[in-house]
Amino acid sequence: MNKVITPAPTAGDNSVQAFDVERVRKDFPILGEEINGRPLVYLDSGASAQKPRQVIDAMSTAMETYYANVHRGVHAMSQRSTEAYEAARTKIATFLNASSTNEIIFTSSATEAINLVANAYGRKFLKAGDEIIVSHMEHHANIVPWQLLREEIGVVLRVAPIRDDGALDMEAYESLLGPKTKLVAMTHTSNALGTVVPIADVIKKAHDHGALVIVDGCQAVPHSKVDVQAIDADFYVFAPHKIYGPTGVGILYGKEELLNSMPPWQGGGDMIATVTFEKTTFQKAPLRFEAGTPPIVEAIGLGAAIDYVSTLGMDNIAAHELGLLHYATQRLNAIEGLTIIGTAPEKAAIVSFVMDCAHPHDIGTIVDQMGVAVRTGHHCAQPVMDRFGLAATARASFGLYNTRDEVDALVESIEMVKEFLG
Amino acid sequence: MFGDLRELYQEVILDHGKKPRNFRYPEDFTCEAAGNNPMCGDALMVYLKVDDNKIIRDVAFQGKGCAISVASASMMTELLKDLSVDKAEALFKAFHSMCTDDENIDEQLAQFDEEIVERLQMLSGVRQFPMRVKCATLAWHTMDAAVNGEQDITTE
Numbered sequence: 001m002n003k004v005i006t007p008a009p010t011a012g013d014n015s016v017q018a019f020d021v022e023r024v025r026k027d028f029p030i031l032g033e034e035i036n037g038r039p040l041v042y043l044d045s046g047a048s049a050q051k052p053r054q055v056i057d058a059m060s061t062a063m064e065t066y067y068a069n070v071h072r073g074v075h076a077m078s079q080r081s082t083e084a085y086e087a088a089r090t091k092i093a094t095f096l097n098a099s100s101t102n103e104i105i106f107t108s109s110a111t112e113a114i115n116l117v118a119n120a121y122g123r124k125f126l127k128a129g130d131e132i133i134v135s136h137m138e139h140h141a142n143i144v145p146w147q148l149l150r151e152e153i154g155v156v157l158r159v160a161p162i163r164d165d166g167a168l169d170m171e172a173y174e175s176l177l178g179p180k181t182k183l184v185a186m187t188h189t190s191n192a193l194g195t196v197v198p199i200a201d202v203i204k205k206a207h208d209h210g211a212l213v214i215v216d217g218c219q220a221v222p223h224s225k226v227d228v229q230a231i232d233a234d235f236y237v238f239a240p241h242k243i244y245g246p247t248g249v250g251i252l253y254g255k256e257e258l259l260n261s262m263p264p265w266q267g268g269g270d271m272i273a274t275v276t277f278e279k280t281t282f283q284k285a286p287l288r289f290e291a292g293t294p295p296i297v298e299a300i301g302l303g304a305a306i307d308y309v310s311t312l313g314m315d316n317i318a319a320h321e322l323g324l325l326h327y328a329t330q331r332l333n334a335i336e337g338l339t340i341i342g343t344a345p346e347k348a349a350i351v352s353f354v355m356d357c358a359h360p361h362d363i364g365t366i367v368d369q370m371g372v373a374v375r376t377g378h379h380c381a382q383p384v385m386d387r388f389g390l391a392a393t394a395r396a397s398f399g400l401y402n403t404r405d406e407v408d409a410l411v412e413s414i415e416m417v418k419e420f421l422g
Numbered sequence: 423m424f425g426d427l428r429e430l431y432q433e434v435i436l437d438h439g440k441k442p443r444n445f446r447y448p449e450d451f452t453c454e455a456a457g458n459n460p461m462c463g464d465a466l467m468v469y470l471k472v473d474d475n476k477i478i479r480d481v482a483f484q485g486k487g488c489a490i491s492v493a494s495a496s497m498m499t500e501l502l503k504d505l506s507v508d509k510a511e512a513l514f515k516a517f518h519s520m521c522t523d524d525e526n527i528d529e530q531l532a533q534f535d536e537e538i539v540e541r542l543q544m545l546s547g548v549r550q551f552p553m554r555v556k557c558a559t560l561a562w563h564t565m566d567a568a569v570n571g572e573q574d575i576t577t578e
């Protein structure tokens with residue numbers, strides 16, 4: 001798995017280098033910070049990733065040198081802003097291998113992107129009795145919008161179970177598919193367990209039954225290459241802040257024809273073609289779904305983040321993180337009284353765990369004293385916690401900047417938990 | 423090093439966390455409430471038996487939580503026994519002030535026995551950990567809801 005990349009040759013250095021995590025770390029100013037006099041060990045990228053200098057600079061440069069509103073006005077700054085904003089859209093389309101830039105919609109968050117589909121697609125095309133399948137390991141963002149739709153129009157929610165190791169139970173999923181299935185809303189990678197779902201297979205089986213699929217790719221996109229055409233997703237959602245971009249922006253990919261068949265869900269400026277008091281006609285996608293002033297600087301920052309990971313190479317990032325996952329799994333498994341929750345064969349670099357001697361909240365507080373940042377709680381995925389009979393876990397989630405030394409620091413800090421609470 | 427942690431996880435706290443007192447469903451009680459901390463998924467029930475003179479005769483709890491929330495609930499059940507409801511609520515206020523470093527703590531504590539104050543002090547190590555104050559006060563908020571006739575509360 002450990003592939004070698006050839007970085008753009010820099011002056012005086014024409015050698016071929018492996019993914020150089022130490023060099024990458026220098027791009028992230030925050031990694032130089034200290035917590036309680038110790039270097040920050042940031043193992044919470046699953047909640048939100050840190051930002052490289054390239055993203056920070058792209059956003060400052062936009063605000064310092066060419067910021068204005070987009071799609072309005074003929075003046076130079078508006079034109080430059082619009083170009084940069086649309087260039088970001090193109091970068092995302094290329095990154096996901098969408099067939100057109102019209103398939104990329106900027107929302108305010110991944111959560112809003114899912115709600116957009118629930119409202120614009122759901123209200124128009126779904127009716128009482130239609131079935132929506134979700135998995136047992138969805139984030140609340142991919143459960144609650146469908147429940148709201150259920151309350152409103154009476155669709156039926158069905159839950160595809162997972163196995164004890166946290167993998168999707170494919171057979172059970174298939175048996176849920178039927179003539180009433182209209183939509184499958186499924187995570188690509190579980191934020192609570194790290195499970196990678198065989199999403200192409202899930203989509204193919206749904207399509208065989210005439211159902212559409214919306215994929216929650218929030219935890220997949222940061223960790224490996226995603227090709228929306230190869231997997232044939234109808235909708236694909238991700239959260240830019242988890243892939244080293246800013247907050248305040250979300251991405252919805254949708255097949256162009258599908259998007260253009262959907263009504264807008266919010267009305268305002270930018271999304272209209274013409275407005276009179278008698279009748280308003282709407283733009284096509286993507287602008288139809290971008291009512292109001294969009295997150296301009298954030299979209300530009302995301303464009304820079306996409307450039308950043310693309311230059312490093314998603315395959316190199318994936319290989320590096322897989323190495324960390326294996327190392328962390330091995331070291332944590334060796335700790336007596338610690339149990340990893342989520343041991344599916346296919347996983348992203350996310351390790352949830354519980355300890356006999358300590359509640360996750362206590363683990364979080366103690367390891368934090370040693371500079372180690374992990375997430376504790378139900379990870380906005382209470383149903384999957386219930387599935388394992390837990391209220392909470394502690395979760396270490398890795399990013400491209402993490403190192404084996406940091407895994408060691410985590411293990412050391414867990415020893416401290418045992419010292420205090422064991 | 424780790425002085426703050428040692429203060430947070432004192433022996434007494436750990437003992438109550440591991441072996442909570444009055445951790446039971448009481449045979450009779452006059453009010454109850456459920457407390458939830460959605461941040462960490464902690465959930466507990468608090469049961470109180472209050473007599474006609476508004477004196478708390480028994481306190482018990484059940485539920486799941488971290489060492490801090492369980493220890494705090496456990497110690498609370500001991501501290502509140504035989505206090506009047508008014509005094510219990512005043513104690514909750516004082517405890518809350520201790521955890522959040524409010525002013526005039528001394529004034530608030532003056533009305534309580536030294537022994538009670540000492541125990542509260544043990545619990546107030548959380549003030550160095552603002553994210554954990556909710557854990558330490560969950561049971562108390564729940565008790566407050568119970569004596570005021572509310573069914574459940576959520577801290578966020």
Ligand SMILES: Cc1ncc(COP(=O)(O)O)c(C=O)c1O
Pocket residue numbers: 046047109110111112139141142187189190191216218219239250380
């Ligand atoms: C799997 C998954 N889906 C959805 C979301 C929601 O993302 P956001 O809160 O950025 O809208 C998250 C992030 O917490 C997530 O991990």
